[in-house]
Amino acid sequence: MHITSCILSLLFHICVLVLILYFPFQEVSHQIDLDKKVYQVEIYKMPQKDEGKDSSKKVHKQREVKHSQKSPPSKARAKPSKLPALKKDNISSQKTRTKQKPTKIAKRSKPKPQAKVPSKEISKQEKKNNKKTAQNAPTKKNIVSNALDEVKKSIESEENVQSNIVDQEMASLRRSLREGEYNASQSLEGDYTAKVYGNIVEQEIKNNWRFPMVDSELALRAEVEVQIDPNGSIIGFQLISKSGREDFDTSVLRAVENTKVLPPPPRKDLKTIQITFNLQDQKRF
Amino acid sequence: MTKKSKLITIVICCLGFLSINLLFVSASWAKNTTLHIDIYGPGQKKVNLFMTAPHPLETEKLQNASIPSSVFKLNDLLVNNIRYLPFVKQVSKEDILGEKGIKGIKASDIDFKRFKLSQVDLLMTYGWKLNKGNKVQVEIRIFDVFTSSLLLGRGYVIAQKEQVFRVANRFCAGLMQQLTGRSGFFKSKIAFVKKKQQKKEIYVSTPQGYGQKQLTDLKEICLSPTWSWDGSTIAFTFVNKDKHELMLWDRNTGKLEHIFLPGNTIISPAFKPGNSLTISVDPQGNPDIYLLDHEWELDHPIIQNWAIDISPDFDRSGRNMVFVSSRLGNPHIFLKDMKTKSITRISYEGTYNTNPSISPNARFVSYSRLTDEGHRIIVYDRKRDEERQITFGSGNDEDPAWGPDGYFLAFASDRTGKYQLYLTTRHGDFVRKIPTGTNEAKSPAWGPVKDID
Numbered sequence: 246m247h248i249t250s251c252i253l254s255l256l257f258h259i260c261v262l263v264l265i266l267y268f269p270f271q272e273v274s275h276q277i278d279l280d281k282k283v284y285q286v287e288i289y290k291m292p293q294k295d296e297g298k299d300s301s302k303k304v305h306k307q308r309e310v311k312h313s314q315k316s317p318p319s320k321a322r323a324k325p326s327k328l329p330a331l332k333k334d335n336i337s338s339q340k341t342r343t344k345q346k347p348t349k350i351a352k353r354s355k356p357k358p359q360a361k362v363p364s365k366e367i368s369k370q371e372k373k374n375n376k377k378t379a380q381n382a383p384t385k386k387n388i389v390s391n392a393l394d395e396v397k398k399s400i401e402s403e404e405n406v407q408s409n410i411v412d413q414e415m416a417s418l419r420r421s422l423r424e425g426e427y428n429a430s431q432s433l434e435g436d437y438t439a440k441v442y443g444n445i446v447e448q449e450i451k452n453n454w455r456f457p458m459v460d461s462e463l464a465l466r467a468e469v470e471v472q473i474d475p476n477g478s479i480i481g482f483q484l485i486s487k488s489g490r491e492d493f494d495t496s497v498l499r500a501v502e503n504t505k506v507l508p509p510p511p512r513k514d515l516k517t518i519q520i521t522f523n524l525q526d527q528k529r530f
Numbered sequence: 531m532t533k534k535s536k537l538i539t540i541v542i543c544c545l546g547f548l549s550i551n552l553l554f555v556s557a558s559w560a561k562n563t564t565l566h567i568d569i570y571g572p573g574q575k576k577v578n579l580f581m582t583a584p585h586p587l588e589t590e591k592l593q594n595a596s597i598p599s600s601v602f603k604l605n606d607l608l609v610n611n612i613r614y615l616p617f618v619k620q621v622s623k624e625d626i627l628g629e630k631g632i633k634g635i636k637a638s639d640i641d642f643k644r645f646k647l648s649q650v651d652l653l654m655t656y657g658w659k660l661n662k663g664n665k666v667q668v669e670i671r672i673f674d675v676f677t678s679s680l681l682l683g684r685g686y687v688i689a690q691k692e693q694v695f696r697v698a699n700r701f702c703a704g705l706m707q708q709l710t711g712r713s714g715f716f717k718s719k720i721a722f723v724k725k726k727q728q729k730k731e732i733y734v735s736t737p738q739g740y741g742q743k744q745l746t747d748l749k750e751i752c753l754s755p756t757w758s759w760d761g762s763t764i765a766f767t768f769v770n771k772d773k774h775e776l777m778l779w780d781r782n783t784g785k786l787e788h789i790f791l792p793g794n795t796i797i798s799p800a801f802k803p804g805n806s807l808t809i810s811v812d813p814q815g816n817p818d819i820y821l822l823d824h825e826w827e828l829d830h831p832i833i834q835n836w837a838i839d840i841s842p843d844f845d846r847s848g849r850n851m852v853f854v855s856s857r858l859g860n861p862h863i864f865l866k867d868m869k870t871k872s873i874t875r876i877s878y879e880g881t882y883n884t885n886p887s888i889s890p891n892a893r894f895v896s897y898s899r900l901t902d903e904g905h906r907i908i909v910y911d912r913k914r915d916e917e918r919q920i921t922f923g924s925g926n927d928e929d930p931a932w933g934p935d936g937y938f939l940a941f942a943s944d945r946t947g948k949y950q951l952y953l954t955t956r957h958g959d960f961v962r963k964i965p966t967g968t969n970e971a972k973s974p975a976w977g978p979v980k981d982i983d
Contacts (some may be wrong), residue, residue, distance in 0.1 A: 519567070
């Protein structure tokens with residue numbers, strides 16, 4: 246078993262090394278696929294621009310809305326004019342709402358190179374002007390400013406998407422943790438079963454343990470390791486800790502041997518039982 | 531990437547996947563959870579012993595000779611002695627698988643497997659042969675069946691029938707020593723009061739009732755015998771018509787010595803380790819416990835109180851003394867630390883607790899308590915601060931006395947209508963009568979461990 250495991254482990258490590266060497270070539274296309282998915286999601290998000298008032302809603306709720314509303318982006322463009330009037334909090338939350346939207350733009354109009362430049366350079370005043378003019382007429386300037394605005398938002402939303410993903414991941418992590426707790430409690434339940442099993446084993450072996458108890462102060466102790474099969478049959482045992490008195494050690498080994506068969510263990514992986522034999526009975530007068 | 535490299539990648543990935551799977555499978559196979567269990571105290575406090583029949587060591591010589599009676603006598607005594615060990619259960623022949631006998635008395639002659647299957651823990655073999663002058667040579671062995679190893683082996687030559695009893699006692703003392711680390715039971719004697727023609731005399735015998743011997747023939751009332759710690763002296767109260775006297779019996783000379791003390795009540799003598807004697811006397815009209823000096827005169831009071839203080843008893847160290855006092859209105863058991871002089875109350879239940887005896891290691895105090903059903907023996911565990919009634923049934927159980935091993939207790943009981951002596955253990959899981967004869971017997975006092983004579 247151990248040799249097999251070692252060989253397999255060696256094989257596995259070799260494979261991992263080879264995969265690491267080859268992986269970078271594959272990785273690029275894989276990332277692209279992931280990006281595509283993100284873009285698809287944000288396309289649905291676009292129409293929700295006009296619901297900037299509901300920016301305080303939680304991220305996951307916005308996501309649901311995104312899926313349900315597929316309204317054209319024109320309305321969404323008309324609303325950003327109100328954005329400057331919003332409070333900082335609202336703006337930040339607006340960011341979260343609009344995070345999926347710009348990615349669509351990035352994909353549609355390929356403005357990425359442009360968007361990167363203005364997002365940091367354009368002043369607030371310019372933003373306001375752009376938004377105001379966007380309301381009036383679709384001039385070239387307006388279109389450009391709108392485009393820039395959207396790009397900026399797209400960047401912001403991209404950040405929000407990331408934070409949203411992080412939030413979602415956190416939420417899913419919490420969920421998994423909760424599940425983990427549940428699983429842990431389940432395993433605890435398993436331990437209880439093992440405990441009950443332990444009590445049964447204790448009684449079975451104790452019943453076969455014969456040793457004269459005369460000295461009230463003599464505290465002998467020996468430890469035996471017992472191997473069992475899934476049916477509970479004792480397939481091996483050995484003394485792993487001696488008491489210092491041969492007759493006591495013999496008595497505990499004899500108790501295990503005379504037991505021969507234990508009830509089947511509650512878990513398949515329960516193959517070893519370590520039993521500590523204490524001469525003095527705590528409950529006995 | 532070329533087709534070739536892609537193919538290599540795919541193959542490697544597949545192999546990797548396969549190896550990972552196999553690794554997890556093997557890991558799951560190898561996974562081994564360990565359960566830890568603690569067992570406190572054996573489920574059975576008795577070991578199973580099987581005694582084989584006496585086996586002739588020289589069969590060819592036996593053809594024309596009859597088997598000496600001492601061979602069977604010794605066998606009977608061994609069986610009887612082992613019955614007094616509550617931690618040994620004798621397995622009957624019927625419980626042994628296969629052949630009942632053995633080819634020889636040595637390990638090489640014995641098929642231990644069938645004894646192991648019969649749940650035998652200890653196997654006792656007994657071989658004998660006739661020597662010159664009709665002396666019987668016996669070899670007795672105890673084997674551990676589980677390890678097929680010799681635990682104890684002894685050889686004796688019996689020249690006289692009287693020696694059979696000594697051989698049985700010596701071997702059983704060795705067996706007890708081997709099993710428990712103590713051998714006091716078979717190496718000690720019990721002194722007791724036995725009624726004889728309306729008078730009470732002091733007797734001694736082994737705990738099994740062997741070798742009973744009358745020590746006094748005063749034709750009066752003798753009470754409360756007690757042994758000195760070296761076993762050389764027995765002190766007791768002698769009620770001489772209307773006056774109490776202290777009497778000392780010397781084991782070496784067999785002589786009795788009268789000790790006259792002031793007061794009318796001279797009762798319950800008890801030796802301290804070092805053989806100094808304490809006794810309850812009433813020189814001032816009220817029984818107190820006094821220490822006697824080397825000339826057997828009153829030295830100083832150990833317990834002096836307005837109430838009645840009697841029945842002192844000491845542990846092996848001499849530091850702890852138990853006694854009865856009525857200072858709280860009713861007789862109760864108290865313990866005095868002789869070093870700190872502090873006094874601790876031992877008994878709380880009941881209204882009449884008497885006859886205290888402290889175990890040699892000072893952990894246990896036994897005494898008798900008057901219950902609704904009569905007097906019962908109580909054992910108090912000082913370490914656990916718990917007490918337990920260890921005798922039950924009809925009649926009265928009184929005068930408990932610890933054996934030198936702190937395991938056995940002797941007591942007097944009239945459960946059969948007449949006071950007789952019985953043995954039990956501190957667990958109370960064994961009661962066996964000491965055969966002392968038909969006359970009433972009371973006040974057992976267990977002597978120290980001495981060589982068997």
